[in-house]
Amino acid sequence: MVTFVDRVQVHLKAGDGGDGCMSIRREKFKPLAGPDGGNGGHGGDIVLIADPQETTLLDFHRRPHRSADSGLFGQGDYKHGARAADMELRVPVGTVVHGPDDEILADLTMPGTRLVIAEGGLGGLGNHSLASQKRKAPGFALKGTEGEELDIWLELKTVADVALVGYPSAGKSSLIAAMSAAKPKIADYPFTTLHPNLGVVQSGDTRYTMADVPGLIEGASEGRGLGLEFLRHVERCSALLHVLDCATLEPNRDPITDLEVILRELEAYPVGEGQVPLHERPQLIALNKIDVPEARELAEFVTAELESRGYRVFPISTVSRDGLKQLGFALAETVEAERAQRLADEATPERIVLRPKAVNEAAFTVKLEGGSYGNFFRVRGKTPERWVQQTDFTNDEAVGFLADRLAKIGLEDALVRAGAVAGSTVVVGPGQGVIFDWEPTLTSAAELITGPLGTDDRVSPNNRRTNKERRSEYTELMDART
Known part of the structure; x- marks a missing residue:
């Protein structure tokens, strides 16, 4: 028997980008024929695909950690590294994707919908791609960036036109088995149904889906019984049955009392923004088990009371199939009306306004942090953080190239405005990030490198501190503050 799982946490890691290659072409009589290092390949993305053939999130429950392949590194002779293939994860239609802060990232209600949930890292440029008129033979290459890593929650909400609601053992599984080709588990004890069952019903020219979900009891909206595990799957249905x-032997149970309990639970369940509350959706009533004489009498007795409340009532029997045809056509009529209303709403779609990025919007931020024990300047921004990640700090020329790039986007001017002076500690990225001792750039000397490959006169070997030493000093500073 297949276990049903409708909520699971998944840990995703997209592929890393491959490093670029630093290589110098060597030919006969030309020992230095120019740079020929290839680019690294991009890392693989992780893509979610809504697949109608999937019915459960069990596979993610068994294997919650998913990682895409990384791109290959570049090579000499202009050979680029291969891009890694995307990892495609198929989820059931109706899956809601929640982010780390429980925000809804996507609602995959349409078959075939694709969502890139984690982007792969960028491949680093080789020294051939970095060559220019001013830098004819770069002695460095860029490293690949890391792929996106995040934790998400996948939550399955059944997509059906009609949801069957009622107490355990009310005959919901028997009803869907009698009206469709579905074969749910049926037994004479409560909570036989432990996961939703979908059935396709054909009534005249109308075809619609019906969901048989676990039984509802008092306190379900607060988590009692199967609680929210049931109500989650009712949320998407257009109509409720x-x-x-009518043949229960339990004390203090009758059709009117059962209906009132169920309505209270539906009213207490919070739905998403813009959705119609469950208790306000179209509702029909099926009085089941009228093949039992006492049940038929009770059904005839309560029908007038239920109809006076505005419900359409259908006495039925899943054993003798009495009333099933009339019930099927009534449900088809209700479903058609809801579909027509949905099409009318979609005919006047909400206007989408596209606002381009402001031309003066900064690509980064500089903030002074610290206290009485010391201060440092934190730089945050997608562009500088990516550039820092691409830099090989064991190569002086690569460090000089990074300094030129940061200066061109105005980072040095921003540091000066924030109060930084020569020797100030600068941290790029969150946490400990990458730590620098900032020295203002007085000239773009990196554009006119004349020294050996991989060197930069602005980076003095005698005064250079390793990033490990800077990180240690940063840690001591933070410990002293706390």
């Missing part, structure tokens, strides 16, 4: 047991 109350299946009331």
Whole structure:
């Protein structure tokens, strides 16, 4: 028997980009024929695809950690590294994707919908791609960036036109088995149904789906019984069919009381923004088990009371199939009306306004942090953080190239405005990030390198501190503050 899982946490890691290659072409009589290092390949993305053939999130429950392949590194002779293939994860239609802060990232309600949930890292440029008129033979290459890593929650909400609601053992599984080709588990004890069952019903020219979900009891909206595990799957349905047991032998149970309990639970369940509350959706009532003489009498007795409340009532029997045809056509009529209303709403779609990025919007921020024990300047921004990640700090020329790039986007001017002076500690990225001792750039000397490959006169070997030493000093500073 297949276990049903409708909520699971998944840990995703997109592929890393491959490093670029630093290589110098060597030919006969030309020992230095120019740079020929290839670019690294991009890392693989992780893509979610809504697949109608999937019915459960069990596979993600068994294997919650998913990682895409990384791109290959570049090579000499202009050979670029291969790009890694994307990892495609197929999820059931109706899956809601929640981010780390429980924000809804996507709602995959349409078959075939694709969502790139984690982007792969960029491949680093080789020294051939970095060559220019001013830098004819770069002695460095860029490193690949890391792929996106995040934790998400996948939550499955059944997509159906009609949901069967009612107490356990009211006959919901028997009803969907009698009206469709579905074969749910049926037994004479409560909570036989432990996961939703979908059935396709054909009534005249209308075809619609019906969901048989676990039984509802008092306190379900607060988590009692199967609680929210049930109500989550009712949330998407267009109409509700109350299946009331007219042959129950339990004390203090009758169709009217059962209906009132179920309505209170539906009213207490919070739905998403813009959705119609469950208790306000179209509702029909099926008085089940009228093949039992006492049940038929009770159904005839309560029908007038239910109809006076505005419900369409159908006495049925899943054993003798009495009333099923009339019920099927009534449900088809309700579903058609809801579909027509949905099409009318979609005919006047909400206007989408595209606002381009402001030309004066900064690509980064500089903030002074610290206290009485010392201060440092933190730089945050997608562009500088990516550039820092691409830099090989064991190569002086690569460090000089990074300094030129940061200066061109105005980072040095921003540091001066923030109060930084020569020797100030600068941290790029969150946490400990990458730590620098900032020295203002007085000339773009990196553009006119005349020294050996991989060197930069602005980076003095005698005064250079390793990033490990800077990180240690940063840690001591933070410890002293706390």
